Amino acid sequence: MENLSLYNDDCLTILRTLKGETVDLTVTSPPYDNIRSYNGCVINWNYQTFQAIAKELYRVTAKGGVVVWVVSDATVHGSETGTSFRQALWFKECGFNLHDTMIWQKISPFQHRNRYIQAFDYMFVLSKGVPKTANLIQDRKNKWGGTQVHGTERQHDGSTKARSSVQKGKTVKEYGARFNIWDISPNKANKTGHPAVFPEQLATDHIRTWSKEGDTVLDCFMGSGTTGVSCVKNSRRFIGVEIDKTYFDIARTRILGEIP
Numbered sequence: 001m002e003n004l005s006l007y008n009d010d011c012l013t014i015l016r017t018l019k020g021e022t023v024d025l026t027v028t029s030p031p032y033d034n035i036r037s038y039n040g041c042v043i044n045w046n047y048q049t050f051q052a053i054a055k056e057l058y059r060v061t062a063k064g065g066v067v068v069w070v071v072s073d074a075t076v077h078g079s080e081t082g083t084s085f086r087q088a089l090w091f092k093e094c095g096f097n098l099h100d101t102m103i104w105q106k107i108s109p110f111q112h113r114n115r116y117i118q119a120f121d122y123m124f125v126l127s128k129g130v131p132k133t134a135n136l137i138q139d140r141k142n143k144w145g146g147t148q149v150h151g152t153e154r155q156h157d158g159s160t161k162a163r164s165s166v167q168k169g170k171t172v173k174e175y176g177a178r179f180n181i182w183d184i185s186p187n188k189a190n191k192t193g194h195p196a197v198f199p200e201q202l203a204t205d206h207i208r209t210w211s212k213e214g215d216t217v218l219d220c221f222m223g224s225g226t227t228g229v230s231c232v233k234n235s236r237r238f239i240g241v242e243i244d245k246t247y248f249d250i251a252r253t254r255i256l257g258e259i260p
């Protein structure tokens, strides 16, 4: 239990109580442009609130720590709000590097008359300096895996040059680091009682990439507690904050249920 700190509160209030540079990784998904109402709970979610939270996230993040911000825009009068990009740029103003704009590819049921079907959310990977942990998942099958390195390689000016003798003759690895577009199906049967759960695999893959065992991971918009569930399973300390009492209780039950 000392590895878990769960708060039923406003995350800005809790963030302000945390010591600076003590969080190694945040994996979180804020309310998307107020697309959903969460259990009828009145949530003060606007750009000013976001800005204050982002500043606090920068303060509490350890040097080399990372924030994974999973978000998407609302479509208003047929076009996107642009809030996601606006948020990413504000994180940069706070001091974060926009380390990578990753994509969570998923099929959405929303169809538009004059636009292609929306099939992704953003996963902005923001880092405080160079990420201190980056265990890239190596599960992409290499087309040339198992064959010998040979031939030429393209130079900066477009010309080709024979590969160096160091590389030549080496065997190409069977698997390489995956692309930054992750195709992860949303939970088929979401039995949590929360309307906007992200898949446990998404949380787990980020946790394993950007943190080590024993590190402290935060989810300041905990919802049903998916990040916390994965932290318990992967031996990370977890700080979770959820403003709504019903969702907080769901999260707490799910997370405590994973403790052996």
Ligand SMILES: C[S@@+](CC[C@H](N)C(=O)[O-])C[C@H]1O[C@@H](n2cnc3c(N)ncnc32)[C@H](O)[C@@H]1O
Binding pocket: 009, 010, 011, 012, 028, 029, 030, 031, 032, 038, 041, 043, 044, 045, 194, 196, 197, 198, 199, 220, 221, 222, 223, 224, 225, 226, 227, 241, 242, 243, 244, 247
């Ligand atoms: C997109 S959901 C997160 C879902 C979560 N990733 C999961 O897998 O269950 C966003 C959550 O943030 C909560 N929330 C909104 N404003 C908040 C605030 N100021 N402090 C803490 N939680 C807040 C909402 O009640 C909602 O449950």
